[in-house]
Amino acid sequence: MTEQSENQTMGATGESQLPIGLDTVLLVLILTISLLYSRYIQTVNALAYRWLHIGSFLVLAGIAGYVAVDFFVRDPKRGHRAKTGILAGLIIVAAVTPMVTVIMLRHSIGPAACITDSAVQTEAAMNMILRGKNPYVENYYKTPLFKFDHKSPALKHYVYLPLTFLLPIPFFLLVKASLGWFDLRMLYLLFYLFTILVLWKLPAAPTLRRALVIVFALNPEIIYYFVYGTNDIVATACLVAAVYLTSLRRYIPAAIFLGIGLLTKQFVIIFLPFYLLYLYGQGRRMWRENDGSWTPLAKTCLVLGGIVAVFGLPMMLWNLNAFFDDIVRYPYGSAVASWHIAGWGISHAALASGLVKTDQSYFPSSLLYLVILLPLSIAMAWRQFKDNTMSVMLTAAALTIFVFVIVSRFTHNNYFYYATTLLFLAYFGNFSRGAGQTKEVTA
Numbered sequence: 389m390t391e392q393s394e395n396q397t398m399g400a401t402g403e404s405q406l407p408i409g410l411d412t413v414l415l416v417l418i419l420t421i422s423l424l425y426s427r428y429i430q431t432v433n434a435l436a437y438r439w440l441h442i443g444s445f446l447v448l449a450g451i452a453g454y455v456a457v458d459f460f461v462r463d464p465k466r467g468h469r470a471k472t473g474i475l476a477g478l479i480i481v482a483a484v485t486p487m488v489t490v491i492m493l494r495h496s497i498g499p500a501a502c503i504t505d506s507a508v509q510t511e512a513a514m515n516m517i518l519r520g521k522n523p524y525v526e527n528y529y530k531t532p533l534f535k536f537d538h539k540s541p542a543l544k545h546y547v548y549l550p551l552t553f554l555l556p557i558p559f560f561l562l563v564k565a566s567l568g569w570f571d572l573r574m575l576y577l578l579f580y581l582f583t584i585l586v587l588w589k590l591p592a593a594p595t596l597r598r599a600l601v602i603v604f605a606l607n608p609e610i611i612y613y614f615v616y617g618t619n620d621i622v623a624t625a626c627l628v629a630a631v632y633l634t635s636l637r638r639y640i641p642a643a644i645f646l647g648i649g650l651l652t653k654q655f656v657i658i659f660l661p662f663y664l665l666y667l668y669g670q671g672r673r674m675w676r677e678n679d680g681s682w683t684p685l686a687k688t689c690l691v692l693g694g695i696v697a698v699f700g701l702p703m704m705l706w707n708l709n710a711f712f713d714d715i716v717r718y719p720y721g722s723a724v725a726s727w728h729i730a731g732w733g734i735s736h737a738a739l740a741s742g743l744v745k746t747d748q749s750y751f752p753s754s755l756l757y758l759v760i761l762l763p764l765s766i767a768m769a770w771r772q773f774k775d776n777t778m779s780v781m782l783t784a785a786a787l788t789i790f791v792f793v794i795v796s797r798f799t800h801n802n803y804f805y806y807a808t809t810l811l812f813l814a815y816f817g818n819f820s821r822g823a824g825q826t827k828e829v830t831a
Contacts (some may be wrong), residue, residue, distance in 0.1 A: 408458040411471070411598040415478075415606070419451055422482065422608040443481050450478040468594045475598055479584070479605050484577065487615045491571045499532035505542060507572045507617030509533045513546055513553035514560055523553060524703070524710040541727055545718040550703040551651040552619055573617045579625040580605075580614060586625075586632050592818040600816040604809060613802035620802050623653035624809055630663070631813055635778060639667070643688040647695030654715075655789055655806045662785040664688070665769055669776030720753050720797055731799030756795040764791055778819040786810035 423444060454474045461467040490502040500508060512531035513523035528534065528543045546553075556575050564570045584605050591597045604610065614621050626649030633642035646663065649656040667685040704711045719727055728747040729735045735751045738744045744751060768784035790807040793799050 408455060409595050411595050411602055412455055412458045414599050414602050415454055415475075416451055418602060418606050418608070419447055419478070419482070422606065422611065423447065443485065446481045447478065450474055450481065454478075464594075471598055475601065479601075482606055483580065483611050483615065486611075487573055487577055490615060491573055494571060495569060498535070500536040502616070503571075503573070504613070504617045505533060505536050505540060506548070506619055508536050509542055509546060510548065510553050510556070510619065511570070511572050513548075514557055517553060518557065522703075522706050522710065524714045525707050541718070545714045545727075547714055547719050547727070548619065549651045549653065549715065550700055551648055552622070552653075554699060554703075555622070555648065555652070571617075573615075576614065576617065576619070576621050579621045583621070583625040583628050586628050590632060590635070590813065590817045596816050596818075600812055603812050603816075607805070607808070609801065609808065610805050613805075618802050620653065620805065623649040623656050624806065626652065627656065627659060627806070628809070628813065631778070631782065631817070634663075634666075635817070635819055637684075639684045639687050640691055643691035644695070646688070647692045650692065651695065651700050653806075655792075655803070658789050658792055659785045659806075659810070660692075661765070662769065662772060662781050662788070665772055666776055666778065666781040669773075727798055729797055731801070731803075733794040733796060733799030735795075735797050736799065751797050753795065753797045757792070760795055761788070761792055764788060779814040779817065782810045782814035782817070786814065 454471060457467055457470045457474065461470060494502040499511075509528060509531070512528055512533060515531075516523045516526055523546045528546075533540065533543060556572060559575045560570050560572075563574060584601055587600050587604055588597055591600055610621075626645040629645040630642040630649070633639075633645065646656070646660070650660065664685060667688055670684045671686075729739050729744065729749070729751055730747065734756070735744070735753070738751065739747060739749075765788050768788050772780050772784045786807040789810070790804070793803045793807070
């Protein structure tokens with residue numbers, strides 16, 4: 389489908405009469421919101437201050453250029469090439485350059501500057517494991533995390549799953565040997581660019597390709613936390629890659645990416661049942677067609693089990709109590725030193741209304757999971773079972789993750805972009821023609 393025929397197809401709704409496309413509307417909306425929250429980098433010195441304002445101007449110029457192409461360039465191929473070039477420039481200006489800037493600022497100022505506490509702690513965990521120490525047993529008082537926040541309960545707990553600190557180690561050793569220093573965001577930047585490339589392959593129509601990349605790559609919800617080093621980009625990249633490979637019926641590579649995500653961030657665990665239910669549906673279809681029986685589900689479970697056994701189980705069994713304390717008790721408020729109630733969810737609403745006395749008080753997240761999340765998950769799975777398509781699966785997983793986030797003890801803003809990314813995939817992804825049927829277009 390060319391961009392011109394795509395617009396003609398949309399003519400029934402009147403969209404073909406509009407001088408601008410869906411991707412342009414999304415670009416203007418998202419980047420306008422981004423400029424309202426344009427403190428991507430801390431203006432701790434003249435370089436940061438200059439780039440903040442120069443970058444904002446370049447973003448505005450990019451918006452104007454993108455709209456102008458839509459308005460004046462009528463040839464679909466030329467318009468696609470011009471818009472793609474502008475979009476690439478905007479990604480460099482709005483995400484890549486700010487990240488490189490804060491990496492260099494941190495290198496010049498100190499290890500606790502211009503970065504999130506999670507990245508600081510993960511780098512410390514990497515150094516611990518290389519010294520033969522268990523990151524789930526050790527405390528972090530003698531690491532840069534103490535300088536970042538000497539009162540943080542994270543000094544006694546490492547809440548992230550094993551591949552969060554195991555996966556970067558080869559890259560860390562290579563960069564450290566080459567440059568003499570390392571910032572975890574160097575690896576996260578590669579994951580970000582990899583995700584964009586995979587997203588570009590999912591929709592068939594050029595307008596939808598650009599729209600999907602825009603809502604992900606320029607989303608302020610994603611960029612701000614990505615630039616400062618939250619680890620969500622790794623699990624998100626794995627989810628996106630798994631979805632894309634599954635659409636091509638490449639189940640083993642998809643399972644490898646999913647397994648990496650599974651041992652990186654807990655949100656992937658919530659995604660997993662819906663994904664396995666989708667594979668069950670694929671297996672039933674293949675069985676009816678005498679084409680491999682239940683192999684998608686079987687292959688995936690085998691690969692996931694292997695990844696967990698190799699990378700997850702040893703860390704768990706090294707000290708089961710410490711692992712359980714950090715991964716379960718600490719985030720859900722039952723550890724001696726737990727993470728405080730925070731964010732925009734129901735827990736903070738209860739705190740603000742006086743139903744909970746302090747941000748250190750107990751909050752019944754487990755009960756809410758049982759009363760709200762479990763029935764919702766069952767309802768979503770049943771809805772998916774009745775119409776077991778990729779888009780329905782992604783939507784069901786997204787809504788379940790969204791509810792999980794808002795009923796938890798703390799709700800960090802970056803947690804929402806798992807749900808939003810899955811919804812973007814469900815809406816823009818080209819799954820309707822069947823797995824592996826996505827084809828390239830000329831414009």
